[in-house]
Every structure is written in C-alpha cells, then in structure tokens.
Amino acid sequence: MEGVDHLAHERNKSEFDVDAMKIVWAGSPHAFDVSDRISKLVASDPGFRKDNRSTLSRKELFKNTLRKAAYAWKTIVDLRLSEEEAAKLRFYVDEPAFTDLHWGMFIPAIKGQGTEEQQQKWLPLAYKMQIIGCYAQTELGHGSNVQGLETTATFDPQTDEFIIHSPTLTSSKWWPGGLGKVATHAIAYARLIVGGREHGVNGFIVQLRSLEDHSPLLGITVGDIGMKFGNGAYNTMDNGVLRFDHVRIPRNQMLMRVSQVTCEGKYKQSDVPRQLVYGTMVYVRQTIVADASCALSRAVCIATRYSAVRRQFGSQNGGPETQVIDYKTQQSRLFPLLASAYAFRFIGEWLKWLYADVTQRLQANDFSTLPEAHACTAGLKSLTTTATADGIEECRKLCGGHGYLCSSGLPELFAVYVPACTYEGDNTVLLLQVARFLMKTVSQLGSSKKPVGTIAYMTRVEHLMQCRCGVQRGFAELSVDLVEAAVAHCQLIVVSKFIEKLQQEIPGKGVKQQLEVLCNIYALFLLHKHQGDFLSTGCITPKHAALANDELRSLYSQVRPNAIALVDAFNYTDHYLGSILGCYDGNVYPKLYEAAWKDPLNESVVPDGYHQYIRPLLKQEIRTARL
Numbered sequence: 001m002e003g004v005d006h007l008a009h010e011r012n013k014s015e016f017d018v019d020a021m022k023i024v025w026a027g028s029p030h031a032f033d034v035s036d037r038i039s040k041l042v043a044s045d046p047g048f049r050k051d052n053r054s055t056l057s058r059k060e061l062f063k064n065t066l067r068k069a070a071y072a073w074k075t076i077v078d079l080r081l082s083e084e085e086a087a088k089l090r091f092y093v094d095e096p097a098f099t100d101l102h103w104g105m106f107i108p109a110i111k112g113q114g115t116e117e118q119q120q121k122w123l124p125l126a127y128k129m130q131i132i133g134c135y136a137q138t139e140l141g142h143g144s145n146v147q148g149l150e151t152t153a154t155f156d157p158q159t160d161e162f163i164i165h166s167p168t169l170t171s172s173k174w175w176p177g178g179l180g181k182v183a184t185h186a187i188a189y190a191r192l193i194v195g196g197r198e199h200g201v202n203g204f205i206v207q208l209r210s211l212e213d214h215s216p217l218l219g220i221t222v223g224d225i226g227m228k229f230g231n232g233a234y235n236t237m238d239n240g241v242l243r244f245d246h247v248r249i250p251r252n253q254m255l256m257r258v259s260q261v262t263c264e265g266k267y268k269q270s271d272v273p274r275q276l277v278y279g280t281m282v283y284v285r286q287t288i289v290a291d292a293s294c295a296l297s298r299a300v301c302i303a304t305r306y307s308a309v310r311r312q313f314g315s316q317n318g319g320p321e322t323q324v325i326d327y328k329t330q331q332s333r334l335f336p337l338l339a340s341a342y343a344f345r346f347i348g349e350w351l352k353w354l355y356a357d358v359t360q361r362l363q364a365n366d367f368s369t370l371p372e373a374h375a376c377t378a379g380l381k382s383l384t385t386t387a388t389a390d391g392i393e394e395c396r397k398l399c400g401g402h403g404y405l406c407s408s409g410l411p412e413l414f415a416v417y418v419p420a421c422t423y424e425g426d427n428t429v430l431l432l433q434v435a436r437f438l439m440k441t442v443s444q445l446g447s448s449k450k451p452v453g454t455i456a457y458m459t460r461v462e463h464l465m466q467c468r469c470g471v472q473r474g475f476a477e478l479s480v481d482l483v484e485a486a487v488a489h490c491q492l493i494v495v496s497k498f499i500e501k502l503q504q505e506i507p508g509k510g511v512k513q514q515l516e517v518l519c520n521i522y523a524l525f526l527l528h529k530h531q532g533d534f535l536s537t538g539c540i541t542p543k544h545a546a547l548a549n550d551e552l553r554s555l556y557s558q559v560r561p562n563a564i565a566l567v568d569a570f571n572y573t574d575h576y577l578g579s580i581l582g583c584y585d586g587n588v589y590p591k592l593y594e595a596a597w598k599d600p601l602n603e604s605v606v607p608d609g610y611h612q613y614i615r616p617l618l619k620q621e622i623r624t625a626r627l
C-alpha cells in the first residue's frame with residue numbers, strides 16, 4: 001500500500017475538528033485567512049521556486065535571492081498587499097534576504113530611537129525602499145559586549161558633523177545582514193565622543209553606497225564576510241564587513257531619542273532610560289520567539305508524517321510491518337516536540353502582547369515594566385531557539401537515513417535556523433541577563449517593591465531571602481547554576497502561559513482536549529527530564545516521578561491517533577515544507593526515487609572525470625593484477 005493511503009487512514013482517525021485547530025494555531029479566523037491565501041499564492045507562483053537552492057553556487061544563489069526579493073516587492077506593490085499580508089509573503093517565500101534586516105531592524109531602529117523629525121525624514125524613503133538599510137552593531141572583536149564596541153563617532157562643532165571611524169581592525173563591523181552587497185545605509189553603532197568626553201554607544205544613520213551606481217562612498221570599505229554553515233541556507237544573506245575611515249555625517253543623523261548633541265557640542269540625556277538604545281534587540285528577540293514555533297512545527301510536521309508512512313519490523317503472517325510512529329520510543333521523542341511547537345506558538349503570542357504593552361507604556365513615559373520585558377524577551381528567545389534547533393536535529397534523526405537527504409528539507413532547515421541561537425544575543429549571554437534580573441528581584445524581596453507579573457511567584461518563596469552561600473565572587477562563580485535557574489524560570493513562564501491559554505474559551509469539537517493533552521505532555525516531559533532536580537530539592541517524591549512517567553505514556557497513546565491531524569493544523573503547503581518526507585499525501589517513496597534522478601550528478605550516466613580519474617585507476621589495477 002502506498003503512503004498516500006496511510007495518511008488518509010491516519011486523518012480519518014482524528015478525534016477533533018482540524019479546521020477549528022487551524023484557527024487556534026493561526027491566532028484568529030482573520031489570521032488564518034491571510035496565512036492560507038498568501039501561502040497558496042506563493043506556492044503556486046514559479047517565481048518563488050526554492051527546490052534548487054542546494055545545487056546553486058554562492059553567486060548564483062545570491063543573485064537568485066536578489067531576483068526573488070525584487071519579485072516579492074513587485075508582488076506586494078502590484079497586489080497592494082497590506083503590511084500583514086506582505087509579512088506573510090516574506091514568511092512563505094522562506095528565504096533569508098537583506099530585506100529582513102531592512103524591515104526587521106533598520107526601520108524599527110529609526111522608529112524606536114529616532115526623534116519624530118528623524119522618523120519623518122527617513123521612514124518614507126525606507127518604506128518605499130528608496131533606501132535599503134541594515135543594522136551594523138557587531139564588530140570583529142565584540143558582539144555580546146556592546147559596551148566594548150570600538151567604532152567612534154566624534155562630534156566636530158566646526159562643521160556640525162560626526163566623524164565615524166574604525167580605529168582598529170577589530171573595530172570593523174562584522175556580520176550585519178544586508179551590509180555585504182546591498183545596503184545603501186546602515187544604523188551604525190559607535191561610541192559617542194563629544195568635547196573629548198565619551199558618552200557610551202549610540203546609533204547613527206550612515207550612508208554607505210551611492211544611490212546612483214551603488215559604489216561605496218568615500219572612506220567606506222565594505223564587502224561580504226564569506227560562506228556560512230550549510231549549502232544554501234543562510235548563504236542567501238550577504239552578511240558583511242565594514243570599515244569607516246573618518247567618514248563625516250551631518251549631526252542630525254545621530255539617532256537622538258535617548259540622548260542628544262546640540263550644535264554647540266552639548267550632550268544631553270533624555271529622561272528615557274539609556275537601555276532604550278538596546279530597544280531594537282528587544283523587538284527582534286520577541287519576533288524570534290514568535291518564529292520559533294514555525295521552524296519547530298515545520299520539522300515536527302515532516303517527522304510526524306514520515307513516521308506514519310515509514311514501516312520497520314513487526315510483520316505478522318506476511319501483513320504490513322509496524323509504522324514507526326507506533327513505537328513508544330519514537331513517540332517519546334516526537335510527541336514532546338509536537339507539544340513544544342504548540343507551547344511555543346502560545347508563548348510567542350503572549351510575548352507579542354507583552355511587547356505591545358511595554359511599548360505603549362514607554363510612550364506614556366512609564367518605564368516600570370522594561371526590565372521584565374527585557375528578561376522575558378531575552379530568556380524566551382534563548383529557551384525557544386535552543387529547543388527548536390535541538391528539535392529540528394532530533395526530527396532529522398527521527399526520519400532515519402532519509403532525514404539526512406537534502407530533499408527531506410531538514411538539513412537546510414537546521415542550517416538556516418541554528419544561528420538563531422547566536423544572533424540577537426548568544427543564548428547563554430541572554431540567560432545571564434535573566435539571572436541578573438532574578439537575583440535583583442530576590443535581593444528586593446521583603447522590601448516595599450513587590451514582584452509582579454512573571455516574577456509574582458517569588459512572593460511565595462520568600463524564604464529565598466534567607467538563602468546565603470559562601471562562594472567568593474558570587475554571580476560569576478555561580479553563573480552555571482544561575483543559568484539553570486534562568487532556564488527553569490523561563491520554562492515556568494511557558495507552562496503557565498499554556499495553562500492560561502487553556503482557561504480561555506476554545507471552540508471546535510475536541511480541540512481544547514487535544515491542547516490539554518499537549519500541555520500536560522509539555523509540562524510532564526520537563527518534569528521527567530529534570531526529575532533529578534525536582535527530587536533533590538524535595539519538590540517531588542520518587543512516587544510522583546514514577547506517576548509522571550506513567551502518565552506520559554498514557555498521554556502519548558492519546559496523541560497517537562491525532563498526530564497527523566495535529567500537524568495538518570499547521571496548514572503548511574508542500575512548497576513551504578520543502579520536504580519529500582513531509583509531503584501532504586505521504587507518497588514518499590516514488591517522490592524520493594524520482595528526485596534522485598534529477599540530481600545534477602545523474603545528468604550523465606558516466607560522470608565527468610571518468611576519463612581523467614576513474615579509468616586510469618581501473619586500468620592501473622588491471623595492469624597490477626596481470627603482473
């Protein structure tokens with residue numbers, strides 16, 4: 001029997017309303033409609049073809065990305081797509097490009113750190129893509145330590161300009177996406193120097209290339225930093241290197257919402273916190289959390305469908321072998337990832353709400369929730385990207401040997417996703433920020449400042465105030481334990497927001513029940529994985545641990561008949577999935593067989609190089625054998 005029948009049979013087993021679940025996954029009927037429409041539009045347009053990426057050279061790949069970005073922009077303009085539809089189009093085109101940094105960082109940086117006047121001048125140009133921007137913060141010598149950046153911006157009162165300069169090799173900007181070959185402008189971060197005094201790092205709008213012929217402007221050295229991990233994958237992006245040699249820019253190109261420099265050379269600090277200079281990172285971390293569920297659900301969809309198609313062992317009396325999805329070991333690896341995909345979807349939704357809330361408060365000069373927003377975005381970015389990168393790799397293994405083929409879609413997905421553990425803040429560095437926030441909260445327990453929001457639970461553990469430890473150098477020495485505490489804190493947020501989601505009304509036959517099962521799997525799997533910690537701290541007894549394990553097994557059995565429908569609810573097109581193993585109809589083997597013959601190596605029966613390298617070898621062996 002062919003795979004296609006297997007999946008039809010699987011779909012018939014499901015016990016809930018898949019269409020209703022699709023709406024829960026999308027967030028609302030409207031969001032579902034937009035997503036469904038745009039995904040089909042992209043899938044049906046040959047201009048967005050992506051199945052040839054792994055066979056293109058870097059130059060061909062990059063040019064193809066430029067073509068696609070221009071084509072996507074034309075589609076957006078011609079069809080008059082709304083911002084929401086345009087963002088979905090980018091999502092389903094599924095290819096990192098310079099436009100991500102333009103829309104995702106350059107524009108948000110101007111919005112968040114520019115004055116109204118600056119926004120009025122620059123945003124209309126950026127919105128029409130008459131200028132293309134990037135976010136140039138990281139340098140060759142410093143990425144995590146933003147205060148350690150070396151690029152300088154020295155004010156010259158004679159000319160009312162800043163002089164942007166890279167004093168050392170290590171001060172070269174290094175990594176910014178879009179910088180290498182495309183961006184005409186950058187938000188460059190540099191140490192502000194006014195009247196010989198330093199005032200920390202600030203953002204500056206710097207033009208890099210001519211708007212006429214794209215050549216670098218005077219004093220600018222710029223290029224691509226070279227091939228990155230994986231074929232295709234993130235190599236569609238021109239991550240760049242940039243050096244400034246005393247480049248002059250007008251004073252009003254310093255982003256001046258947080259601090260200002262007057263024409264007389266006076267430095268002024270606004271009453272907004274200095275940390276707002278880091279605001280664009282908070283924004284992007286929040287979008288990265290929202291995206292984690294997409295990458296993980298995609299891998300899980302592939303692994304789940306293939307696990308239902310794939311059969312190994314267990315044939316009785318010549319009957320079919322066992323579907324690998326029926327093995328308990330396969331379920332215990334796959335279903336927690338399925339549950340994580342749903343958990344991350346809901347935490348992403350909640351974080352969007354939190355970010356919108358803090359943005360509104362900031363506009364009203366209420367800065368009270370900024371530390372919590374920073375801790376949540378940093379911690380959840382770290383937690384979800386680590387789990388997603390590990391989860392994609394686990395899904396590859398769950399697909400056995402075929403998972404290692406590029407046509408499974410999983411190698412490219414992993415290669416394109418894994419840098420999320422590093423960009424927008426190395427995941428360990430970000431957890432240390434959460435730990436710092438938690439320790440500060442603990443130190444304030446018992447004072448009049450009561451913890452609220454995601455740290456409200458700390459009032460219930462006031463005995464923490466009595467905790468003392470005799471370790472010298474406190475935070476640094478205990479940083480390994482503190483990072484673990486930070487992860488546990490973030491997991492608590494994910495679990496509690498999943499539970500809160502279930503307290504809402506969720507329409508559709510059986511939908512809420514399925515989500516309850518997934519929520520329990522997510523929570524109990526964590527408990528099971530970390531049972532040593534729970535047992536050693538006396539939070540649970542060995543009996544609880546055993547019960548949790550039994551319960552997990554029972555939950556996996558409940559998910560099993562619904563597994564295919566639960567991944568169908570993501571509503572991914574075959575184009576977006578980009579995977580033979582995960583195709584909707586499950587017709588895996590004929591497609592794998594057919595795809596193999598399309599590989600460039602199979603264009604000729606006898607390979608190029610036969611006469612040069614294989615034949616002489618064979619002839620030599622024959623001569624040797626005759627001797």
Ligand SMILES: CCCCCCCCCCCCCCCCCCC/C=C/C(=O)SCCNC(=O)CCNC(=O)[C@H](O)C(C)(C)COP(=O)(O)OP(=O)(O)OC[C@H]1O[C@@H](n2cnc3c(N)ncnc32)[C@H](O)[C@@H]1OP(=O)(O)O
Nearest residue numbers: 083086087090100103104143144146275278374423424425
């Ligand atoms: C109509 C058409 C539309 C078309 C639509 C198309 C749509 C397309 C959209 C695409 C979207 C795509 C989205 C983007 C794609 C993503 C691609 C990623 C590319 C990658 C980019 C980057 O990587 S950019 C560089 C990022 N760099 C980092 O993240 C560096 C990490 N380091 C830091 O963040 C910091 O330096 C630090 C926090 C680690 C340490 O800083 P510092 O030493 O200054 O801090 P302290 O530890 O001393 O802390 C001081 C104090 O400040 C608090 N704090 C720190 N950071 C923040 C913050 N961000 N916000 C608020 N507060 C902060 C800290 O907690 C301390 O507080 P205390 O109270 O003093 O304890």
Ligand SMILES: Cc1cc2nc3c(=O)[nH]c(=O)nc-3n(C[C@H](O)[C@H](O)[C@H](O)COP(=O)(O)OP(=O)(O)OC[C@H]3O[C@@H](n4cnc5c(N)ncnc54)[C@H](O)[C@@H]3O)c2cc1C
Nearest residue numbers: 135136137138142143144175176177419422423424425428
């Ligand atoms: C694909 C990609 C795209 C990027 N795009 C951009 C972009 O558009 N614009 C931009 O400005 N930047 C960009 N970056 C740069 C990125 O933001 C940095 O690489 C990232 O912030 C990590 O910094 P780092 O490279 O300095 O790592 P490092 O800080 O050098 O990390 C190396 C190791 O040191 C550890 N470490 C560092 N500090 C500490 C500490 N205090 N305590 C304990 N351990 C520590 C880390 O955990 C890590 O294991 C991009 C990077 C990548 C990979």
